[in-house]
Amino acid sequence: MSNVNPAQVVDAPFYSQEHGEFLSSKAARLAEVLKDYNPYLELCFIPSSKRDETDTRPFAIRDNSPWRGGYIVRHITEAELERPQEILAWLFEGDLSKHGVSEVMAKQQAKEAAEKLLNLKREQDIAAERQELTAAIVQGGRDKKSSFRHNGKVFTDKGARDVSSTVY
Numbered sequence: 001m002s003n004v005n006p007a008q009v010v011d012a013p014f015y016s017q018e019h020g021e022f023l024s025s026k027a028a029r030l031a032e033v034l035k036d037y038n039p040y041l042e043l044c045f046i047p048s049s050k051r052d053e054t055d056t057r058p059f060a061i062r063d064n065s066p067w068r069g070g071y072i073v074r075h076i077t078e079a080e081l082e083r084p085q086e087i088l089a090w091l092f093e094g095d096l097s098k099h100g101v102s103e104v105m106a107k108q109q110a111k112e113a114a115e116k117l118l119n120l121k122r123e124q125d126i127a128a129e130r131q132e133l134t135a136a137i138v139q140g141g142r143d144k145k146s147s148f149r150h151n152g153k154v155f156t157d158k159g160a161r162d163v164s165s166t167v168y
Helices: 006-011 025-037 084-094 106-138
Strands: 014-016 021-023 041-045 059-063 071-076 147-150 153-156 159-162
Touching (some): 021 025, 025 041, 025 106, 071 084
Antiparallel strands (some): 014 021, 147 153, 153 159
16 A cells, blocks of 8 residues: 555545536635635636636635625635635635724734634545545455554554564
8 A cells, every 4th residue: 555645635636527627625625614714605716618818817706695696706816726825814804794994913813814724624634534544444445455554563453463473
């Protein structure tokens, strides 16, 4: 079995059958954080197959509040999407329902909150990936083996033992 870092799997692009292309995991994570922050916010985008040379900002944050009728809050480039914490900081900074107008430190606090929120979401994704890997190991993986070897130890349903005590 190869050494797969859960962080690499979490940050890898994923294939969207709906759009027929690979999407950034950062975009998906940003969309989840937006939905958690405000259920009326969503991340929209123009699929690459439908873009032309004038579409320099293919992503957008859309507010679907029923009392506002749905509008674009901000257009986002692909380069800006590589730094989602800055997008969230901008959003937090402009959300006057969460802080007062006169707060001097609001900008810095918003950036820190955005970074913490994205890091927390990334850690949750890594933890979920580790749980899936552990479940696969416990079930025997693809080969349905009853043991798994890691760092010189063999793990079975009865526990771990050193390889040197293994009888072949």
